[in-house]
Amino acid sequence: MLLPFPTIDRDAIYQPIRKKYQCTHPSTEVRKKIASNGNAMIRPQCMSCGKMTGTAIKRETLTQAAFAALPLWDDTISSRYWGGFSEELRCAETKAYAAALAEARANYDAYREGDRWRKKCALVMQRAAHVCEGCRTARATEVHHLTYEHCGDEFLWELVAICRSCHERYHGGKEPSPFGPPPITEDQEPPSDDELKEGEDVPW
Ligand SMILES: [Zn+2]
Numbered sequence: 001m002l003l004p005f006p007t008i009d010r011d012a013i014y015q016p017i018r019k020k021y022q023c024t025h026p027s028t029e030v031r032k033k034i035a036s037n038g039n040a041m042i043r044p045q046c047m048s049c050g051k052m053t054g055t056a057i058k059r060e061t062l063t064q065a066a067f068a069a070l071p072l073w074d075d076t077i078s079s080r081y082w083g084g085f086s087e088e089l090r091c092a093e094t095k096a097y098a099a100a101l102a103e104a105r106a107n108y109d110a111y112r113e114g115d116r117w118r119k120k121c122a123l124v125m126q127r128a129a130h131v132c133e134g135c136r137t138a139r140a141t142e143v144h145h146l147t148y149e150h151c152g153d154e155f156l157w158e159l160v161a162i163c164r165s166c167h168e169r170y171h172g173g174k175e176p177s178p179f180g181p182p183p184i185t186e187d188q189e190p191p192s193d194d195e196l197k198e199g200e201d202v203p204w
């Protein structure tokens, strides 16, 4: 029986966080966003998530003074909000992976203490006549996995009998483990704002 590797269900982990970050735009403020060509878009901005909400307000409906008094668009609201979102995904994923890894390790340890593994080791040792297959000099004392592909149900050619010093040299002092590095959570792109259409509003 192959030993299960630690796996996590990303969608299930992300789902409640995605839901939490579905902003209902509880409070908005009318602001002006200036495009690179100098055009201004006047629109409500959500003070929670930073997204554009509602419909654009025509520049000509405002007095010069009212327009001047409008606060500028704040891009930091959105980066803070979506930065928090990404951070929560990362934390949840790290936590879920740690739990899955602990379970997989426990299974692996139980296997290594069991009869099936002991019998396999005895056959590998017998095949090597108890001489290290790394140096063919020292006495073999442990069994090394050439691959973890069939971990838990290894073919005997995937295992070699080796001495402590060869084993230490091979793994560079690190604890041999069938489990690779943890997954990397990618930064999530915030949903895109409507593009600021050029020429839609009167330059200011
Ligand atoms: Zn919002």
Ligand SMILES: [Zn+2]
Residues within 6 Å of the ligand: 132, 133, 134, 135, 136, 137, 138, 162, 163, 164, 165, 166, 167
């Ligand atoms: Zn050796």
Ligand SMILES: [Zn+2]
Residues within 6 Å of the ligand: 143, 144, 145, 167, 170, 171, 176
């Ligand atoms: Zn090894």
